[in-house]
Amino acid sequence: MKSAIVRHILVKDKDLCIQLKQKLKNGTDFAKIAKQHSTCPSGKKGGELGEVKKGQLVGPIDKAVFSLAERELHGPIKSQFGWHLLEIKFRMDF
Structure with missing residues (x-):
C-alpha cells in the first residue's frame, strides 16, 4: 500500500496560486501562506x-x-475544488 506525507494550499484562482508559489520560492513559510490563503480545512494546520x-x-x-x-x-x-500547490514530504510503500 502506497502512502505519502503531504501538505498543500488550495485557492480558487490560478493567478493567486501562481503568486503564492513565487512567494514560497522566495522563502515565505509554507504554513504561514496556507493559514492565510488556503480554502481547505487543512489550511488551519x-x-x-x-x-x-x-x-x-x-x-x-x-x-x-x-x-x-x-x-x-x-x-x-x-481539481474540481480549485488550484493546488503541493509539497510531497515523502512517500512510503508498505
Missing part, C-alpha cells in the same frame, strides 16, 4: 494533510502525489 493513501485524494492531486518528485513544490494543479 499549515496545509498539513498528514499521511494519505493512494486513491484517497481527488484524481489530479492523487496522481501528482504519487508520481511527482518528493521535497519539491508542485503546482498550480487544477
Whole structure:
C-alpha cells in the first residue's frame, strides 16, 4: 500500500496560486501562506494533510502525489475544488 506525507494550499484562482508559489520560492513559510490563503480545512494546520493513501485524494492531486518528485513544490494543479500547490514530504510503500 502506497502512502505519502503531504501538505498543500488550495485557492480558487490560478493567478493567486501562481503568486503564492513565487512567494514560497522566495522563502515565505509554507504554513504561514496556507493559514492565510488556503480554502481547505487543512489550511488551519499549515496545509498539513498528514499521511494519505493512494486513491484517497481527488484524481489530479492523487496522481501528482504519487508520481511527482518528493521535497519539491508542485503546482498550480487544477481539481474540481480549485488550484493546488503541493509539497510531497515523502512517500512510503508498505
